[in-house]
Amino acid sequence: MYKSPRGTADILPEDQHYWRHIETRAMEIGRLYGYQRVDTPVFEEAGLFTRSIGEGTDIVTKEMYVFKDQSGNNLALRPEGTAPVCRAYLEHGMANITQPVKLYYFAAIFRYERPQAGRYRQHYQFGCEAIGEAAPTLDAEVIDMAWRFFILLGLKGITLQLNSIGCKSCRPKHLEVLRRYYTAEVSGLCADCKTRLEKNTLRLLDCKKPFCQDAAEKAPKSSDYLCQECGDHFESVKKYLDILNIPFQVNHRLVRGLDYYTRTVFEVHPPEEAAQSALGGGGRYDNLIEQLGGKPTPAIGFATGMERIVLNLKRQEVFVPEIPSPKLFIACLGDEAKLIAMRLASDLRQQHISVLMSSGGKSLKAQLRQANDFAVDYAAIIGEDEIKNHAVTLRHMATGEQQTIPVDKLAQLLG
Secondary structure, eight states: OOOOOTTOOOOOGGGHHHHHHHHHHHHHHHHHTTOEEOOOOSEEEHHHHHHHHOTTSHIIIIIOOEEEOTTOOEEEEOSOSHHHHHHHHHHTTGGGSSSSEEEEEEEEEEOOOOOBTTBOSEEEEEEEEEESOOOHHHHHHHHHHHHHHHHHHTOOSOEEEEEEOOOTTTHHHHHHHHHHHHHHTGGGSOHHHHHHHHHOGGGGGGOOSHHHHHHHHTSOOGGGGOOHHHHHHHHHHHHHHHHTTOOOEEOTTOOOSOTTOEEEEEEEEOSOTTOOSOSEEEEEOTTHHHHTTSOOOOEEEEEEEHHHHHHHHHHTTOOOOOOOOOSEEEEEOSHHHHHHHHHHHHHHHHTTOOEEEOOSOOOHHHHHHHHHHTTOSEEEEEOHHHHHHTEEEEEETTTOOEEEEEGGGHHHHHO
């Protein structure tokens, strides 16, 4: 018997209302902040990600799904959403339109990592990218957008963590002292961190192993090595967040997991101490467009895992509206009644009334039980008497009350 691959999950009908709730709120927040939707392919040239994410990152070295197609092209399933949006920005000449270009997306993301609660090898993200503007006001606006999105969903007790990791001018000095510090601590580091020390030093600050966390707490802070421009930028971002009444905590260990980040980085966390990880996060990536072959172009964005949001909506018992059930179930007795029911169902659907129809030869009792299981508002019963009178017996499922209604009046009553 086949099962879904490890690290994937079926989204069953009983959970679909959570997903539609998230998508509806995401599209609403995009509209409020002036973002337009973009959809990119589920796979890209693998080099797009190795160049943008960084060859020393866990995503590139351990987690990407890479394959060759029948023409020998080296392709990868999308492991994150920002690089494809930037590729689309360049490919379609968006640098030539009014900046910043504001785009949002829903995307399936693929990473070969250990499955955990709210973390899957195939998962889905909602993300936003604002490309073409360096001002700290845009940083604050993007963070505000992420914050308001989670509030709009109904989540409570969320917290915002904030940091600046500098730019290509001031970060090298921080990395130098960071390597020197960790070299003295290397004997106690986990195996992954020993590799990171050589290939991706900044990620040492993000390790979740107990000793590595203790070492990270005492590690040199990026804020102590910011250049004047980065320091001023960070102070402005914090000032704007204060104006927006968004509480935040400066977390000197916050670095994010991708090499393309610069300056502002942030994460939004749920209230549970045992929560798996951040609800979402993002930051600036002012060098990425240039790395992909474009002109120097500042940008900032954020993304959030939709499965993780569903998990937290359930944990907090947030009320999420159910997807409406069909309005009407047509129960029919006999072959002639089935013909009439088929035509009636089609006519009602053309008038935008949702209808279910009995398709078997069940008894009336069984059909009404079926209507009750589908949680419809009404059942329309068609038997010999109804056929003769060009009518239906309309049963209100909640009360059991019944009345005879002419067929041509049914749509008006249900509408």
